[in-house]
Amino acid sequence: MYWTADTLEGLPRGKRVALINSLSGFKSANLLGTRSRQGQENLAIISSCFHLGTDPALMGLIMRPHSVDRHSLEYLEDTGVFTLNAVHDEILDAAHQTAARYPRDQSEFQATGLTAQYQDGFAAPYVAQSHIKYGLSRVESHTLVNNTVMVVGALQHLYVPDSCLAEDGYVDQEKAGTVALSGLDRYHRTRRLCRLSYAKPGTPPKRL
Amino acid sequence: MYWTADTLEGLPRGKRVALINSLSGFKSANLLGTRSRQGQENLAIISSCFHLGTDPALMGLIMRPHSVDRHSLEYLEDTGVFTLNAVHDEILDAAHQTAARYPRDQSEFQATGLTAQYQDGFAAPYVAQSHIKYGLSRVESHTLVNNTVMVVGALQHLYVPDSCLAEDGYVDQEKAGTVALSGLDRYHRTRRLCRLSYAKPGTPPKRL
Helix, strand or coil: CEEEHHHHHCCCHHHHHHHHHCCCCCEECEEEEEECCCCCEEEEEECCEEEEECCCCEEEEEECCCCCCHHHHHHHHHHCEEEEEECEHHHHHHHHHCCCCCCCCCCHHHHHCCCEECCCCCCCCEECCCCCEEEEEEEEEEECCCCCEEEEEEEEEEECCHHHECCCCCECCCCCCECEEECCCEEEEEEEEEEECCCECCECCCEC | CEEEHHHHHCCCHHHHHHHHHCCCCCEECEEEEEECCCCCEEEEEECCEEEEECCCCEEEEEECCCCCCHHHHHHHHHHCEEEEEECEHHHHHHHHHCCCCCCCCCCHHHHHCCCEECCCCCCCCEECCCCCEEEEEEEEEEECCCCCEEEEEEEEEEECCHHHECCCCCECCCCCCECEEECCCEEEEEEEEEEECCCECCECCCEC
């Protein structure tokens, strides 16, 4: 199929949403944990979280202010802290369910059976059931042309099971059971194909 | 393992880079195609490309200006157009190889054996071997705190094989052989676990 900007606009909305959401390929699935100053906890599954830099260690995430993320965005802007928690296959249904439009005074932790965990003096809640998780402090936000907000966070605390840590520092998400997401609602497990050597001009990559 | 911001800084640089790059989970693998006004073609594998909105259809991507992406960033800022092309398992080695630091006058298309394709009057090159590909016009850029640049593009042309298109509009990346990336250099194929129903308060998700 071939679409232009115009013919895309002519698609029924549901179909257009499914189509555009599935273009980029496989996405990470993480749970964003926040808590308001008043103590209200919030947990939201997010599919756009990415590495921004190593010195300092920065991560970015995309939040649509009119979606279910709006409480999360408010709390993280207000308190300046949030957590990211990898979604693995055993908590997949609960993680997906955090996307439901719960009222503000309903904690998605309680609604979905996931457990809020506080540790090492950090004010935002982790997901106890997640294996790979980290706490971040908000560095900056950028409001994009369509009112979507990009949040940049600096890594403050990081937890990775020893069994998921390779010698070179790589975190083996596959071993942790982490799922990949595609489109709005499809979840996948992965199977490692290969590791490729550092790319250099004139030398084809080797499979390590 | 547990790290704080301070103990992370104490890690050897290579290990820290591998660690931070693999935190977010599985990432999409796409080839970014650009061409300068003078006709110089550039192709770069990117791992941070994501959906930003449907009305209008917007995608975002992250570029590190001091990395191999710098020619791409220059060309797309200058010409205002670029393409994204999904990486599938049969072009994986060539796609990875585009990350090598080629001199400016060397086209990554020629260097890696991928074929530049021009169609429907669009000025930026697609990858002929990719199955899922789209052309975008640059809408805005945001320079982040660490000089990383986030580019927002609006979808102008979109190509998806009929065989990879589900009835609801979903693009089946698994059918297209699209790979997922983790860390700096690990590539994965996927196996669909499930599709989950739209999340609503009070109703657990169904497996569709």
